[in-house]
Amino acid sequence: MPQQTFSTWKAGVIPRPRQFPAIAAFLGVSEEDVAEMAREAAETSPSITPITVARTYGKISDRKAGKFKFEPINDGRKRIPEGRYAIIIDTKVMEPVFHVGVKVWLDPSRWPTVGDDVLAHSGGFAWIGRFEGMSNGSVQLVRYDGSQLEVKNVEAVHVIVLSERVVTA
Known part of the structure; x- marks a missing residue:
């Protein structure tokens, strides 16, 4: 024992x-x-919160660009969530993997690897995509719709670790 x-x-x-x-x-x-x-x-010890009860942050600001806006949190000091959190997909750039209306959960503590679905944060906004690489403060993303994007002055890259597969709302 x-x-x-x-x-x-x-x-x-x-x-x-x-x-x-x-x-x-x-x-x-x-x-x-x-x-x-x-x-x-x-x-x-860090507090362990079940991922399915994580708070939802961010809202879509540009559907065609797959761009989310993050309002200041923690009394307005920071726009990047620090713990596990969720977003609601409201763009078609990641279909057929993430459909409009599904919820995805992100874990900031996981380091991204090539092929991970991520959010790249910069200046209060975040762009969704599949991680292709990082260099000189920029992140290269590819979308499932075939488009490519480079996000400059990246402050954080958060990996999507869980997602709904059926729209529930």
């Missing part, structure tokens, strides 16, 4: 106080040390 509890802790689950004695015995440290480690882990 202590090995399993310790392995679960290493996987990101913070143990309950009733598990401290077994963990302390397994590690050969005091229960107070385990309690301190658990407290530190709870304070420094």
Whole structure:
């Protein structure tokens, strides 16, 4: 049991106080040390939010360009979401993969690789496309409609990690 509890802790689950004695015995440290480690882990661990409850940000500003506008968030300080978030597709440039009206979820912590569907953020706007590369602060995107785009002065590139396949609204 202590090995399993310790392995679960290493996987990101913070143990309950009733598990401290077994963990302390397994590690050969005091229960107070385990309690301190658990407290530190709870304070420094990122909160895990189920992706399907992520907030929806951005709204389409140019359907033909696949361009979304992001209003200032966090009391107007920043226009780029920091945690997982969602957008509603309202452009046809990514069809047949993303249809108008579907919701897609993005994860800013994932680094894009060639072929990923992404949003490239620049100056309060973001362009949707398939990631083709990045150089000198610019990102090259390709759309499923065949168009290509280079977004300059990119501040962030967020990867689409989940999407609806059927319009629900």
